[in-house]
Amino acid sequence: MKFRLSFAPIERWLEAERDQLPLWLPVMLGLGIAGWFILPERASWIALIAAALGLSLAGVAIGSGRRAGVALLVAGLAIASGCALVWAKAEWVAAPVIQRPMIASFDADVAQVQQLVAKDSVRVALRPIAAPKLPPKLRVTIANADAPVGLARGDRLRLRARLVPPMPASLPGGYDFAVTAWFQQLGATGKAFAPVQRLSAAPDGGSLRDRIGRHTRESIAPGAAGIAVALVTGDQGSVSETDADAMRRSGLAHLLSVSGLHITAAVGAAMLLTLRLLALSPKLALRWPLTLIAAGAGAVTGIGYTLLSGAEIPTIRSCIAALLVLGGLAIGREALTLRLVATGALIVLLFWPEALIGPSFQLSFAAVVAIIALHEHPRMRAFTAAREEGVLYRLARNAAALLLSGIAVELLLAPIALFHFHREGLYGAVANIFAIPLTTFVVMPLEVLALLLDLVGLGAPFWWATGKAIALLLWIAHSAGNTPGAVALLPGMSRGAFSLLVAGGLWVCLWRTRWRWLGVLPFAAGAGLAFATPAPDLLVTGDGRHLGLRGADGSYALLRPKAKDFVRDMLAEAAGIDEGLADLDDLPGASCTTDTCRATISRDGRSWTILATRSAYLAPIKAMNRACAEADIAISDRRLPRSCKPKWLKLDKPMLSRTGGIVVRFGDPASVLVTKRTGDAHPWIDPPSLAGRSEAP
Template sequence: MTESVAITSTVTERAPLSSQVRQWGSLRDLSSPTCWENALAARPFERMSWLAVAMLGGIYAWFALPGPGEWILFIGLSGIVAGGSMILFDPGRFALVRNAIMAMALAAAAGLVLVWVRSELVGTPGIGRPMAGSFAFRIVERQDAVGNEEKTRLTVVVSGAMQSPMVARINLPERFDDQALVPGTIASARLRLIPPARAVAPGAYDPARVAWFEGIAATGSVLSRPAIAAGSSIAEKKGMRERLAEQVRTRMAEAGSEPSVAAMAGTLITGNRAGIAKSDAQAMRDAGLAHLLSISGLHVAAVISITWLIAMRSLALIPWVALRVPLPLMASLLAALSGLGYTLLTGAALPTIRSCIAAMLVLTALALGRQALSMRLIAVAAIAVLLFWPEAAISPSFQLSFAAVMAIVAVQNAPPVTRFRERLRGSGLVGRAAGWLALLFITGVVIELSLLPLVLFHFHRSGIYGAFVNLVAIPLTTIAIMPLLALALVTDLIGLGSPAWWLATQSISGVLELARFAAAAPGSARFSPVVPVSTVGLIAMGAFWIALWSGRGRMLGAFPVVLGGVMLATNSAPDLMVSGDGRHLALSGPNGLTFMLRGGDSFSGRALAELSGIAPERVNSETRSLQDWPGARCNEDFCALTAGRPDRPVNLLVALGPGRTYADSLKNACEQSDVVVAESPLSRSCQPRWLKLDGRELSRRGGATIDFSTRAVRHVRPGGDRHGW
């Protein structure tokens, strides 16, 4: 009580400053330290959030800068900025400006140091070369197939492959699968192991970077039926998570659900995604509901919220407890235990752990009687996560979850929304219901717009109707589906779970049918070519300013957001993309067509088509063979063609395979070409006028994207890059 009074008095004392002092004058005044001192003084509760932003900036700088020399230079410059602020600004007149600059500079340096130390501690180099043979291994984790065409994945500790055991992630074909191959099993089999793959091209998912931080030294596949070590049995190895997932799927099937509905129920309870049809999984993604199939903040928040509400209502009915125990504290403790249990039950994946940490902070605020959700609390949660997993800053789950929560808080705390909620209190039941529905829809639209750049950046595909679909799906999941599944499991203990299972079946079926309807609607998904980091960074800078600042000055963030939005809307695919193995190529052509070498049937081909902004189902209609390029001159070994603008033509020479050619003819062809692409190393006599992307260069620097008009070339591994992966 004393603390809340002190806080209120502090805000009251500072309030006249914001009303009497002109915080924002002309744009010229923004360079005045006095202007910033007044602005910071009027915002005592908004300053801490920027420390999390500065820490994120330092982490991103570590990934963007090539090596230790540049990292040390960044740390040194941060120290100079921090020290310079102490020298340049008078501690009496500009104490807040001085402290803000110093704190943000040190936070940025701390972010870079954190991820650097984390990389040194957990970073695992991949094996130097592919290998195959018989190896013994112990299964650490099993990820069952999701969809009809995917394989089961095993994370194993392999013995005998290197001088010391190493962790590998291997695919298990269905013909070699066995129910006994569960975590803890020791087995042996013929394995093919290869180094973790690099990204196919710049902007694509980078398995090698993820494997580096996860301690994965190799990937590969099982080549023979594993021989289970003596003494291992299903009864000993199968854990509660697997047994519970089977029980949920069985009971849902008995209630009349289709396989995908039963599998979705198992996913919501245990995180086990086995059994979801590939078409239904894609429909959920196109409808903007993919987050329901990945245990994260929504599910953890639902479990904790339900537990907290039940605990508060139940404990309030017991007079002895209600009069002697702080109910918010007791309810928060029970909710925290339920959240921890749910996190462990669903496999304790990193995104779930991060969501659980953030939820624990919210519960702490509730137990102390503070505001449950605020930008300050979000910043504390982000800093807490980054202290342990700084590499999470570049992961889609971290970015999407925190962006969504920030959008919710920013909308709900906006002055127009606050005034609207005040007016709703005097309305009738129908008016309040309509008003809250409108607020829910507006919040959903803002969330979708906030997540759109990140979704397109990471996945190149985004559902258009997500705001409308989530308006129904999220409340249905949190208010009906999750409680019904919990009720069904509890009542099953006394044999009365059938009604709850049937209701859960109908609810999940409704969500799936909604996803199918939205995914089948015209223009349900938007596809985007590879999005430059600069575009997303510009939008993020403006979004941070709008979300974390207040007053008229926050609208300055609209300029970078609008500019970034225009860049996103007008974004186009690079003129030429070459995969890291040199076997696949995508060349942007006239009429929106993409000309590909070897098509989009392979993994690399599909990845290049995706980076070109082509939907998988439209690859055949929107792509053509490279030999069909207008004016292409091809033989058995090479294709020569002219691309680019008519006033700045670019002559390409593309090898059609690893076949041999006569050195003299190749030398002449290279001299007449601007760019040469080949999967095999070419002789040094091949010297094109501009760029040579042969097997030697591609194996060293990875796949590439090329812009003909600016002559800009980007590689997966930039020149001088010394990151471990």
């Protein structure tokens, strides 16, 4: 009896939340997937699966007659399945990876083409032919001046390229391309040398996506071409860096990724057009199920648009959601619910479990969950309910609802954006009020009409109008993105803080009783931890070539004055600053030569001296030993002599090969974050190699 009474409050709560319990199935599956990525060793993965199965056994012990027992049983099985699923997927996609840089000449078939306007080049995915010393799939960048005219998927090329292994994260918390490349089965990346010879062209001129993208770029003004191509094909490589940065800063970057907004617009337009055309016939309107037929037309349009745009994860997720909505409409069920979103997430995670750790998956699902959770609230339902009122009042109420939705979305997306990108646009809610209707009801319909009318040579006026509409969209993006205080910056967020933020947000959004508000506590705790994280004092990339050192005024100085923009942007993002990096030569307390730099900074009443090399020339051994002995930290992209003994840290090539990039915070005590973890057994850390890799083919 006592056992029963102790579970009574929990049972009453779960009974009240019975309709919400299925929503936690993809969350538990995702928890197992996340655990596999976070935990480093095989023993810890097995322990996670065993612990999850133990949770299921606890559910069995409680009994299947109680909701608590069933919930624990299902949760444990989902967690174990998530960990096992992504582990199996990682082993299944295993492909050879080159171990070190190499120069190779080879023939290859083009599998994918992406224009990179900002770099005046094109990125191609290649499948080498009769090249056993190369991985089966690789990616190279070709300068536009060297690329064959009209390069398209299906072409066969002969080229010579410098290839390198997929790059891991250069700094803690940075983008780890090695993980992405592993699941895409990319064994190398690199840059092609001229000349690049086309051996044969694709018989149909490339894929439909390539042809539409090429035609769009040729038909519209250059400034708007990148946005136009992204909207119809999902290829963002044609967007200039200036415009892409403005879209990110203004919170409008989601418009460039073909996802929910675009699929909804395409499916809705197809349904409306089909329904209106068929309804013109009284016989069809009376005897045929026009709504069902229109839903079918919408489904075909959604699937076609997904395939056309490259079938990226956000697009697939949106297409699945759209198909579920259409299915609901066909059987007379409510169209858009959190259960539908949970079903879409479950399908994506079952087929692409690696998508969980990507910002695209997290941002897209978080946005939809925020919108639906807000609009399912009784007060919001009452506010948005249809009523008799004037046009101006209706427009104002709709604008207010859109603004509230934007605020809810920004609140839920901010932790994700700050965790992955260290920045978040603060004016996105306002900018989206104007940008979403403009994109949905003006830009996209005009672009579709232009493409259709080009079949009969009448698309030019619509391309002109599309260009003007996109110019207005870019004006909104640049205005919102360049306004003072438009971007919130954060130098870094720990996984613990991010986990608390995500857990709190999910708890608030997925439950319905008053206990949901307990989620505010972990959310607030995570936010407090995130914003309490001090800015890094020293950042060192994994190759030891670049470092950023924070001065007394909070600005950062760079070791190598000629470092490329990519390096400068990476270090600025990791530091959480929006301005450029100065040169270490100009930092107060720094003394630099062509070969070395020595800098002294003060933190919390203590002086720290950093010594770094910045050339390939070796200093006299005695002078180097003396400089090392006077330094707290010695940094180099080569092996320093054993006699070089700094007071605290020696970050040379052998050390950095074990730790990866380093973030140091000086204080009492000082702290060090590393990129690589000791004993990490994930397959991309020590991937399968190619026989004879030491020789170029």
